[in-house]
Amino acid sequence: MAAIKRIGFAGSVVCVLALSGPAAAANQGPEYTDCVPSTSQVTFAPGYAVSMCFEYERDGGPAQADAIDFGLGSRQSGLLWFFDPDNAEVLIKVLDGCEVNGHRWVFVAPVTTLAFNLSVEETATGNRWVHRNPRGGVTAQARSDLTAFPCGTAAASSASLTWPGASFAAPLPGPMAEIRHAVSGATANCTPRPVTTLGGFTVSMCVEYERAGTSVAAEVRDYGLDSSQSA
Numbered sequence: 001m002a003a004i005k006r007i008g009f010a011g012s013v014v015c016v017l018a019l020s021g022p023a024a025a026a027n028q029g030p031e032y033t034d035c036v037p038s039t040s041q042v043t044f045a046p047g048y049a050v051s052m053c054f055e056y057e058r059d060g061g062p063a064q065a066d067a068i069d070f071g072l073g074s075r076q077s078g079l080l081w082f083f084d085p086d087n088a089e090v091l092i093k094v095l096d097g098c099e100v101n102g103h104r105w106v107f108v109a110p111v112t113t114l115a116f117n118l119s120v121e122e123t124a125t126g127n128r129w130v131h132r133n134p135r136g137g138v139t140a141q142a143r144s145d146l147t148a149f150p151c152g153t154a155a156a157s158s159a160s161l162t163w164p165g166a167s168f169a170a171p172l173p174g175p176m177a178e179i180r181h182a183v184s185g186a187t188a189n190c191t192p193r194p195v196t197t198l199g200g201f202t203v204s205m206c207v208e209y210e211r212a213g214t215s216v217a218a219e220v221r222d223y224g225l226d227s228s229q230s231a
Contacts, residue, residue: 030134033115035064040121042069042078044094047123048104048149050078052090054116055135067116070225079225082114088230094120098151106148110140122149190217196231203231 037051044050052067070079070088080090093107106120108131115135119128129148133140190206197203205220225231 030138031136032132032134033062033064033117035117037117037119038066041067041080042092044078045075048094049121049123050080050092050094050118051121052080052116052118054082054089054112054114056082056114067118072223082112086227086229088225088227089114090116090118092118092120094148096151097146101146102151103147104149104151105144105146107142107144109142113137113139116140120148125149188217189215193219195220196222198231199228 033053033055035053035055037053040049040051042050053064054067055062055064057063065082067080067082067090068085070081070085072079076093076095078092079088080092081087082089089110089112091107091109093105095105095107097103097105106129108118110116110118110131110133112133114133116133118131121128127149129145131143188206188208190208192204192206194202194204206217207220208215208217210216222231
């Protein structure tokens, strides 16, 4: 629906078109949860803490909770779940890329449609890297950042990133020319082989990467989560 308002300015009349309903909602952008993690769930050396909260529906209304650490016992990778440890929701990695491009890298692979707020804090500086998913049942996007945190003690340029109830800084995206990936849209030539079985479904996968200027294919290995839904 649209309403026309007549507003007078010094003898003139200005007509303002005010939108409501679906058209107005489309112009407002995505709506995010206001949840704030109560604590960090995963920590990585040499001082990176992962915190995550999510929003879901309970008894007909919104409810909020912290994600729970699966407990991989890894120095670089963490796995989080929401309701059932058999159903992993988010994989997150913080990798040391200092010798490659002078930064530490962050990778997040969420597999959920729930709204969430996730951050990785560099405890030495207080800088934070943020990833969020809006309300509305939107499938969360995977995200990678090869300039998430600069190595060393040098201060990074930062921008204020906030959500309701939280406020902190995170490094601005930087050039990524040092890291070279395959051309977008290119398909790996390797042949996927069975890796694991989930509830009667066989998962097959292979990976292709560059080594010494040559494309190399390799088989993927099962981590062994002992889950019927997640691998």
